[in-house]
Amino acid sequence: MLFPKSFHFLFGLFFLALNLSAQDKGKVMPFKKIMIAIEQQHQVSFNYTEDLIAGMQLNPPKKSLSLDQKLSYLAQKTNLSFENIGNQFINIYKKEQEPHIICGYVFSGTEKKPIENANIHLSTKIQVTTDSKGYFEFKKENANILFISHVGFTAKRIVTGNSKPENCLQILLEPEITQLEEIKANAVLASGISKNTDESFEIKPKKFGILPGLIEPDALQTMQQIPGVNSLDESVSSINVRGGTHDQNLFLWNGIRMFQTGHFFGLISVFNPNLAHTISIYKNGSSAFYGESVSSVVAISSTPETIEKNSFSAGINMINADVYAKYNLSKKSYIEISARKSITDFVETPTYKEYFDKIFQNTTITDFSQNQNIDYQSDKKFGFYDATLKYAQKIGAKDQIVLDLITIKDNLEVFQSATVYDINRSENNILRQQNYGGNLSWKRKWNNFNTTKINIYNSSYELLGNQKTTSENQTAIQENTVTNNGISLENNHTITSKFSVSDGYQFNEIGITNLEQVTNPDFYRRVKDVLRTHALILEAKYNDTLSGIYFKTGTRINYIEKFKKYIVEPRIQLGYSISKNLNLELLGELKSQNSQQIIDLQKDYFGIEKRRWIVSNNTTVPIQKSRQLSLNLFYKKGDWLLDIENFYKKVNGITTSSQGFQNQLEFVRTTGNYEIWGSEILVQKKMNHFLTWLSYTYNHNNYHFSNYQYPSFPNNFQLMHTLSWAGIYEKNNFKIALGTKWSSGRPKTSPDLSQIDLSDPVLVYNKPNNTNLHIFSQVNLSSTYKWETTGGIQYKLGVSILNILNRKNEISEYYRVSSLTNSIEEVETFALQRTPNVSFRISL
Template sequence: MLSPKSFHFLFGLFFFVLNLSAQDKGKAVPFKKIIIDIEQKHHVNFNYTEENIADLQLVPPKKSLSLEQKLQYLAIKTHLSFENIGNQFINIYKKEHETHIICGYVFSGTDKKPIENANISLSAKIQVTTDSKGYFEFKKENDGLLFISHVGFTAKRIITVNSKPENCLQILLEPEITQLEEIKANAVLASGISKNSDGSFEIKPKKFGILPGLIEPDALQTMQQIPGVNSLDESVSSINVRGGTHDQNLFLWNGIRMFQTGHFFGLISVFNPNLANSISIYKNGSSAFYGESVSSVVAISSTLETAEKNSFSAGINMINADVYAKYNLSKKSYIEISARKSITDFVETPTYKEYFDKIFQNTTITDFSQNQNIDYQSDKKFGFYDATLKYAQKIGLKDELVLDLITIKDNLEVFQSAKVYDINRSENNVLRQQNYGGNLSWKRNWNRSNISKINVYNSSYELLGNQKTSIENQIVIQENTINNNGFNLENNHTVTSKFSFNDGYQFNEIGITNLEQVTNPAFYRKVKDVLRVHALILEGKYNDTLSKIYFKSGTRINYIEKFKKYSVEPRIQFGYGISKNLNLELLGELKSQNTQQIIDLQKDYFGIEKRRWIVANNTTIPIQRSKQISLNLFYKKNDWLLDIENFYKKVSGITTSSQGFQNQLEFVRTIGNYEVWGAEMLIQKKMNHYLTWLSYTYNHNNYHFANFEYPIFPNNFQLMHTISWAGIYEKNNFKIAIGTKWSSGRPKTSLNFSQIDSSNPVLVYNKPNNTNLNVFSQINFSSTYNWKTANGVQYKFGISILNILNRKNEISEYYRMSSLTNSIEEVETFALQRTPNVSIRVSL
């Protein structure tokens, strides 16, 4: 008696055979038409020789059958053998020759795409070529040596044996010449930093090694090591790229524009260094999908490229503590959380004290204490935090949804009091700076050649200053708020292995409000401006590894609703591999920017964060426009690296109030431009575990203000000569770095003392920026050590010292009239003194 299991098997087999037999009732059609229908229905490709299927006709299989059922039906009816490879390729053979068929696919070893017209040789008489799918086959009687070759690829030899057609060969050919991307270095300045074919620098924080003075891969501190990137006052909120101001840089975090970039009013980056997955930095030739910037682009992404296991880490240094956690909710989704907070609420470390003295020198905070010498008391509270959340979800095989949220806040409260000649005086100051952001993105892979990305974002920024003074019982409130939201659509199309193009649309709305309110005397002013911008983008890329040409060109067309104005912004990136070791690169771009930061008064917001964001009005505050071109030679051989870049850049539409003048132009309001040209050089050598590099930058940077009595003079941000050196040693878990930075002093304006009456002094200046400060020189040190316990817990200990020699570096100098003595004061501001820092981190 049959068992239930055997019965069910025979029962199913009976109906399957019955179903196959039922096909005979239809009308016979050519066999080639049947397999074409199957290709379209099941998205597969058949490989065959015409002689095997010539004159074949039969009744088509039922359309409702699965692919395997159809193949079984065809095998029974035609007595042919059907080999299904991954539900993509199906090979057809005659059964009598199964053991004498050699077949295979030839693919590129770099992109795994089929190689057409590859030559396959078994002997002088047996030779075939691959088709468009990279497929080949031939009859074979004996074992032998198979030779595969194609122009531009390294030839390969394979020993073959008689085998069944199910064992089709999968052959990868490697390019014979070095690809353009591989000419670029994988370690520039430090491990984890590389330079790409499009001219950008990329930082991978998780692979980051070490740099002098840094024990964490702080994005904005690290980018200052790149030639052409500086901060004249050591602040990450004052980064100058090729002579531009900080607000002329575009900072993006997961597609969200960030208006606040620094904690502690500029000494620490707001971007958690333990969170970012990749950081891309463009000095020139940025993609047409980046707008609202006339200088550099810094794009930070924390989205993981590949799936990673659950992880948790926590760390603390002498300024802040932080935690990070990633948890996989399923095979297709994960959540990622990070948070960081200052420890200044609990302890004032030596690092904190140095930072505090640096930030608050020559502000209303220190002005108050310096003017009072009797019974002075002060109570200050300072703290900051940042937090992020990411949720990523893959939907099916083609869709991915990602939500990113970020919040940043700095808060300062200072109460000061003093008693002078029996008169009590006090001030209560509150300064708050915060940035919130969110981005929801959706990505769909329509097929291998087409991808779409859509994201909706919002960024909100607030700077609030509130001052209460006992004298005249006065209250001063200042606010600068931003609400920025938008929509981006980007489509990526791969046409061939060499050519692809992107197209898209962007909508951006930004509203900026500035408020000033004073009591006694009463004053109130509130101004709000809104701009809406539409942009169409088209960008194409051609990358030919055989001719060693990389070419990417794009155009951005902006339309500003309020002004009814169009602007066209082309971008270009061209690279040519002169040899395997030498690459030539040409970059160019036209860009524009509708927002900027200005300074109304140097004492705004207590003189600490005195810049406020405003929107262009197309008259007194024009749209800023830039044009830039650069030519680069990049050489790499035997662990030597040489990078030389010459550039020219011009930015028009700047205002004097955006440049931070503290001379005769401080209260002048006029429009002009700056023009900068120069050269940047980096030479680097790696020897086993030791890496050393030397960089040099030359900048010639001038203002042009046509309506001013001195129309041309040096730019406030000009550092004509900058030299940096570093020596880095990394072995196993130990890393150590020491380096120095030297730069010529920034420009300053001196007084014309010959025209000043000492009995009734008035500030009389020479030509703007007619002289320079003393040179800036600093030596920095850092070291880290990792170790792992038996239970898998990893520890990292780090120590750094900024300005080891405790050199007193002057970073600014200006003059002012003293109301107490009716005399001229020379005010100097200095960089950080010797500043130590220690960190420890635990990772699970």
């Protein structure tokens, strides 16, 4: 009975040995191939010399083993030692060399990336350099003093002593701040405003100093101080960048496209100035991740780089009051809210009255009162508000989710009545403008070299005009609505400390509805258009601060479903530091845009906000396309700064209805382009607490309409010469700024009186934009003072005066035939008269 049991045991033992022998005698592989397989599976990198593994072959370890198990297996099968550095780098050396080797890695202290060709000087006058992985080694002595250095980094001295060889040194070198890197960091125009390497302007509202006429860091008011950026009618809803119309600019708030940018129909920005953390403004050379724009990009982000402490503030000025609060729910999450509302429901300040007179001049509302001089009565109600909500949550060490919501609304109600020849006439006008938006963002940092960000967003805009005329028993409704939805994916890959690549995909759907409804006589028209676009983006950036070369290039490939059309948009940014003080930059871009604002009739929406959004139909309303090139010279030495930029820009596919003509082209519908070239110059000098700057802009801007009798003439938005100056004084908590702005008048079209019969006048014009308005000139002042109590409560008082000299500046002029006098009238619109403002803010 024992024999069979012993036999079964020996039989099993035999097959076990046979099986182990079969494993040992499996397929033998070169040692290098085994290491490559381990590198790919475990995302590690081996450091070795070729002579260590020359001709070596063995059976590979099982794939199911862990990294440490595989290294143990290899150590048993070879005469080699394996040192695992953070599951990222693995050093290989002979076992007998172990007591005689000291090794190390050199990394950047900020980016934690390997530094290649770092110099390691030993006290024995021996020198070694690091490889591409930052690795070095040398023979061990009783004590070694190391001097580690690399150009662009602060040198370091280390005493190795009798450290064990199995522990490779990990050395961090901190970047050395040089004058070359500081050239972009200094204030431009005011503290809190800087110019980046990619030529964008960056505004940090929390660090903002002061500018003439501004007591708050209003994003859209501030950007008008930048050379090449203007608003011909003083409106933040009509910002012209290098000759472009306002709708050709892309305005983003935390990734949400905003179709309404102004309160009070353009005199106040809808973006709460006490909220934004960073505002980036691109006149040219914008990233390929920005689409749907043929002019500038204004990207506003209210997400801080790190979680900040709890805070609360509240303020009031002569137009509105606001509150802001931020509360940390935990170490990894916080909530942030802001709200702002006009105070016009309670009080009519001098500032409000000046704004009201400016906005409603030469509209159907003032026309009503001008045509009546008997028993005229009017009741006006106006108000606006905006609110934002942000919720941010970090999940683990790699993920973050952010939710942003924004709501904006302006509401105007005007009731007017009059009795003329015993006949009662009255009108009840309602004008509402609002924009809602939301964005859900997820960001994941896979490792130090790769990140992914996904945005899902929505933006909804509505402009509604409702007019009821009791005497004629008529109701007229006009409505313009926009719905914009989309999703974007962005991946960022850091290849080396100097080179990175980004790629992504964007889907965008925009639907625009225009409604017109009239009773007595009855009329109804409703048109809705939808466009869906897909975009693939690829972008690469090379930045070597040591050699002074910055290069960024990208391509955006758009596909429009409805037209089955591809549009390729390359972008380029190239910068070179000629010296520590002088930079040369070349920027270029091709861009396109599928939506635009047009004016059907100048009296639409009571003539107040008469523009409506439409989408391209690829025929009578073409896709707008632009190309732009600019060359910039930036000089900074000591307290002097000189910035000179020459540019060329052409935009194709514009329509006459998008340009706001009030001459013979008002009812002409044709397409064409505008072409602009010019120069922008900024000179700045800082002296202790005093900063002064002078800017000059020259623009030569022409329309080209090949199917019109005058194929070429000056652009409506041309300001051929613009000159600005500011003097700013900042010391401790007191700031004051005085400045002036001067520009040649915008073009206008005069009537041809030689061809007009004054007894029965019909308007006949000269060539479009054949002359100009008078020169625009304005002097502005602002000042703020801040103080803090012992309890940590901070107070801030601000005072500003626009147009101190109360100059009557004409900003537009057109002609019409008066039905009352049967004569030609010259209708002029003027800028703000002297307008004071006072603000007070408390912060905890």
